Amino acid sequence: MTWTPIHAQIHRTIRARRLFEHNQRLLVAVSGGQDSLCLIKLLLDLQPKWEWNLGIAHCDHCWREDSQANAHHVENLAKSWETPFYLETANEPINTEATARNWRYQALTKIAQLHDYQYIITGHTASDRAETLIYNLIRGTGADGLQALTWERSLTDNIRLVRPLLEITRSQTLQFCQEFNLSIWDDSTNQDLKYARNRIRQELLPYLQTNFNPKVELNLAQTAELLQAEVEYLEQEAQKLRQKAIFIPSPTCGDGLGVKDRLNIRLNRKILKTAPLALQRRVMRQVLQVILDDAPNFEHIEKLTALISAPNRSQTDPFPGGAIALVQDDYILIDYQK
Numbered sequence: 001m002t003w004t005p006i007h008a009q010i011h012r013t014i015r016a017r018r019l020f021e022h023n024q025r026l027l028v029a030v031s032g033g034q035d036s037l038c039l040i041k042l043l044l045d046l047q048p049k050w051e052w053n054l055g056i057a058h059c060d061h062c063w064r065e066d067s068q069a070n071a072h073h074v075e076n077l078a079k080s081w082e083t084p085f086y087l088e089t090a091n092e093p094i095n096t097e098a099t100a101r102n103w104r105y106q107a108l109t110k111i112a113q114l115h116d117y118q119y120i121i122t123g124h125t126a127s128d129r130a131e132t133l134i135y136n137l138i139r140g141t142g143a144d145g146l147q148a149l150t151w152e153r154s155l156t157d158n159i160r161l162v163r164p165l166l167e168i169t170r171s172q173t174l175q176f177c178q179e180f181n182l183s184i185w186d187d188s189t190n191q192d193l194k195y196a197r198n199r200i201r202q203e204l205l206p207y208l209q210t211n212f213n214p215k216v217e218l219n220l221a222q223t224a225e226l227l228q229a230e231v232e233y234l235e236q237e238a239q240k241l242r243q244k245a246i247f248i249p250s251p252t253c254g255d256g257l258g259v260k261d262r263l264n265i266r267l268n269r270k271i272l273k274t275a276p277l278a279l280q281r282r283v284m285r286q287v288l289q290v291i292l293d294d295a296p297n298f299e300h301i302e303k304l305t306a307l308i309s310a311p312n313r314s315q316t317d318p319f320p321g322g323a324i325a326l327v328q329d330d331y332i333l334i335d336y337q338k
Contacts (some may be wrong), residue, residue: 001045010042010164011049017151019114019162020119025053027086027117029108032058032185035123038173039165041180043082043121055084057111057120059104061094062187070185071258077183086111097195105155112159114283124149127170130220131200138196138299143234147227167224169217238282245271245283247331265334271329272308280305291323291334307332 022024028043030036043054056078060071072085077100078085088107089301092099094246108120129149136145151160165173177184193199208216247266272280284304288296303316307327325334 002044004176004179006038006168007042008047009167011046013040013167014046014050014164018031019152019164020052023053025049025055025115025117025122026109026119026304027055027057027112027115028121029104030056030058030074031079031121031123031187032077033123033187033190034068034177034182034184035125035128035155035165035170037077037123037182037184037304038168038176039121039123040077041176041182042164044083055086055111055115055117056081057086057088057108059107060089061103062090063093063095064187064218068132070187073183073185079138083117086115095185097197105161109155109159113156118159119153120159120161122161122163123165124163124175125168125170125173125202126221127205127225129166131197132204133224134200135197135221143231147224147225149230150228154241164318166221191193222243234278238247238279238286240274241275241279242283246270246287251269266333267329267334269308270331277305280308287334288319289328291321292319293321306334 020096024115028036028040032041040054040056043052046052046053057119058071058074060067064070064192071089075085075087078104086305088111090103094103105120112120118162126267132149147167149163151164151166152160176182179257189195190198191202193202205217212230213219245268266317267283267287272283275283281301285296286303288300288304292300300319304325307314307316310327312327312329318324323334327333
């Protein structure tokens with residue numbers, strides 16, 4: 001086996017970040033594109049050192065005419081590598097990026113559960129991280145959205161999603177595939193400029209590289225890495241503050257964030273007033289994440305945060321789903337109206 005600098009880098013990254021240990025069962029998501037081919041080749045080459053049990057999963061979204069041929073291509077690669085192959089095919093074509101992403105993670109989780117894999121591994125790169133940061137920044141987001149592509153996260157109690165290539169750029173994965181003569185399947189949808197991410201990839205990032213900074217992808221990815229640590233810290237501190245400030249009349253309610261339809265959640269304004277605004281907002285977002293059906297937006301968080309210093313008897317208009325927050329002396333009451 002040829003040992004390249006990328007092999008050494010990924011080996012160090014997995015060990016230093018403890019992404020997974022020896023003898024683990026890893027399900028590798030392989031689309032057939034350059035990033036996923038680079039990923040599976042690296043893991044196969046490192047397998048003797050780590051003694052992993054590797055499997056390859058492919059998700060056919062049925063949104064391209066060549067999607068079935070694409071799936072067969074990946075299956076043939078898996079056979080040539082003598083690696084178990086699993087295919088999940090959508091019942092009907094999936095036409096949006098968000099829907100495709102959600103279905104894909106559900107499909108991968110299903111395969112992992114059925115075949116006892118502890119980890120799902122994807123080929124997201126530093127380039128993907130930079131694109132995600134820009135995409136979410138343009139849409140409007142806080143630090144959480146800017147660091148959205150993290151090294152790992154839980155999908156279920158027993159399955160973790162891991163992204164080992166977040167320090168590798170897309171140009172590096174292409175060079176790696178060319179060096180090892182890996183047969184890349186060209187996904188035509190990646191060239192379709194009707195998708196915002198493709199416009200960022202094909203137009204915006206090359207412009208920034210040419211006119212501002214050739215290393216813009218890596219620098220943006222490093223910014224996301226810094227934000228990830230800060231977000232983790234702020235979330236922990238906000239949780240501590242929320243636990244101090246929240247009160248539920250029923251003795252069975254815990255900290256009030258386990259069941260959505262509990263009534264009369266109370267937040268102590270005196271305790272919240274002593275905290276920085278950043279933590280106040282995060283506490284309110286944590287509460288709203290349980291009350292609302294969808295993720296709370298900036299407006300939702302701001303109107304609830306404003307009640308910390310509002311006059312007595314102030315109240316919000318109803319949140320989506322019917323929840324109303326009102327000030328009662330030293331408390332903010334949140335009443336979930338069914």
